[in-house]
Amino acid sequence: MNQQSTGEQILKLFHDHAGEYLSGERISRDLGISRTAVWKRIEQMRSLGYRIDAVPSRGYRLASTPDILLPEEIRNGLDIRRIGREIIFFSSTDSTNNRAHELALKGASEGTVVLADAQTAGKGRLGRRWESPPGVNLYASVVLRPAIPPHHASQLTFLSAAAVARSVAQCSGLPPSVKWPNDVLLRGRKVAGLLNEIDAETERIHYLILGIGVNLNMQPDQFPPDLRYPATSLAMETGNKMERLPFVRALLENLDRLYELYLQRGFAEVLPAWQEFFEMAGREVEVDCQEYRLRGRVSGLDDNGALLLKMGDGTERRVLSGDVRLLE
Ligand code: BT5
Numbered sequence: 001m002n003q004q005s006t007g008e009q010i011l012k013l014f015h016d017h018a019g020e021y022l023s024g025e026r027i028s029r030d031l032g033i034s035r036t037a038v039w040k041r042i043e044q045m046r047s048l049g050y051r052i053d054a055v056p057s058r059g060y061r062l063a064s065t066p067d068i069l070l071p072e073e074i075r076n077g078l079d080i081r082r083i084g085r086e087i088i089f090f091s092s093t094d095s096t097n098n099r100a101h102e103l104a105l106k107g108a109s110e111g112t113v114v115l116a117d118a119q120t121a122g123k124g125r126l127g128r129r130w131e132s133p134p135g136v137n138l139y140a141s142v143v144l145r146p147a148i149p150p151h152h153a154s155q156l157t158f159l160s161a162a163a164v165a166r167s168v169a170q171c172s173g174l175p176p177s178v179k180w181p182n183d184v185l186l187r188g189r190k191v192a193g194l195l196n197e198i199d200a201e202t203e204r205i206h207y208l209i210l211g212i213g214v215n216l217n218m219q220p221d222q223f224p225p226d227l228r229y230p231a232t233s234l235a236m237e238t239g240n241k242m243e244r245l246p247f248v249r250a251l252l253e254n255l256d257r258l259y260e261l262y263l264q265r266g267f268a269e270v271l272p273a274w275q276e277f278f279e280m281a282g283r284e285v286e287v288d289c290q291e292y293r294l295r296g297r298v299s300g301l302d303d304n305g306a307l308l309l310k311m312g313d314g315t316e317r318r319v320l321s322g323d324v325r326l327l328e
Contacts, residue, residue: 006031006041008072014062015076023059067244069115069138074248080256082111083142090114092134094121097197097211100141104199104207112143113252122213123195125182126290130193131224136217137233138248142210142255146263150200151304153208154320155267157182157196158305160210162273163254164192168214170254171247172234178277180298180307180324184214189232191215212251216242228323271305280326285309289322 009031013022027038042052042060049066065073071087078084086109093099096114103112118134132139144156164184168176168191177185184192195211215233223231234242262270280298287294287309294317296309307319 006033006037007045008070010038010041010045011062011070011072012076014060015072019061021053021055021058021061026059065245069117069244069248071115073245074115074252078249079253080111081260083256083259084111084113084252085109086112088112088114090116092116092118092120095119095123095211096139096141097123097195097209100143100209100211101197101199104143104209108143110143110145111256114141114143115139115248123211124193125195128228129224130195130213131218131222132213133218133222136215136219136222138212138214138216138244138251140212140248140251142212144208144210144259146205146208148205149203150198150205152267153196153198153200153205154181154305155262155270156208156210157194158267158274159258159262159270160194160196160212160255162270162277163251163258164194164212164214165277166254166273167247167250168192168234170250171242172238174237176277177279178274180278180280180301181305181321183229184277186232186234186237189230191232191234191237210255214247214251216244216247267305268303271301271303274305275301280324284327286325286327287319287322288325289319294319294322295327 010027013027013030024035024038028035046052048068051063053061053063069089071089074087093116096116100114116139119132119139122130122132124130161178161182161184165176165178168184174186179185182194183190192214197209199206217235218233258270258273281300282298284297294309296311299308299310299316302308302318309317309319311317
């Protein structure tokens with residue numbers, strides 16, 4: 001932790017003096033550490049992929065930054081009020097949602113973001129697995145503490161799906177769609193999944209974790225063979241590598257904007273941001289609700305985001321959760 005913060009401090013110095021050489025003496029003075037310690041940190045940063053030029057009479061200069069998700073890189077100039085005030089990065093962890101739970105229980109403030117380069121036990125919904133190889137994707141969990149009752153928690157799923165869809169559109173230039181309630185698709189294939197978890201009592205939420213997985217640079221051979229639904233990545237769809245840093249910055253800013261809107265004006269203002277990407281209205285679908293299946297035509301959403309289905313007999317059913325499959 002300490003090491004990372006010294007590394008972060010050096011990075012901040014480089015950012016504050018972009019393109020300039022900084023002498024080892026200057027860095028050691030500013031950070032209050034020895035010249036040897038500076039040299040060791042510079043070597044560590046190089047091993048992470050930073051290119052740092054060293055000229056004996058002038059010092060060190062940051063020449064290029066690798067595509068890794070270090071908090072200092074993400075926070076540099078980030079335009080947010082809450083989401084991303086605190087960012088914690090793991091090169092590998094079982095699940096960022098698990099880390100976020102632990103931090104929330106210890107009192108982590110609202111807007112704390114946990115990121116990982118890789119997950120060894122990434123979680124999908126209902127005990128499913130989320131494939132999370134290193135170096136290619138985004139795995140993030142955000143701690144929120146909204147003063148809402150537990151039955152409103154699903155509203156935040158729509159909020160995070162809208163934020164992900166906006167970020168995908170901005171960064172790929174392609175038009176994403178959302179699948180009710182929590183997937184983001186590109187050309188009909190799943191590019192992102194959301195897993196929101198809450199800690200609550202009957203009347204109120206203690207905290208909520210928004211878990212977000214986005215396939216940025218994953219390649220076809222990295223997907224599990226038994227996918228429930230066709231999947232893709234931004235790189236597979238655009239044909240170009242997607243830098244992770246600009247994507248995560250766009251995502252945090254979009255989440256932050258929508259969350260401010262939610263807190264100030266309520267869910268009714270946020271739902272339209274999600275509906276912009278919703279292409280299932282009027283389509284014939286099958287919904288797998290675990291114990292039973294429903295087949296009907298999507299007639300819309302209610303104020304809380306429940307799916308409204310027009311059944312064959314003309315009645316309307318309200319579905320709170322389930323897996324939707326398009327039939328036409
Ligand atoms: C989801 O579940 O879509 C929720 C995924 C949430 C992942 C994030 S990553 C950060 C945070 N930390 C976590 O531990 N989780 C969250 P579900 O709708 O149940 O979809 C899971 C199914 O998608 C699996 O059973 C596979 O069939 C398929 N799948 C697995 N990995 C995938 C991937 N990387 N991309 C697309 N589909 C995948």
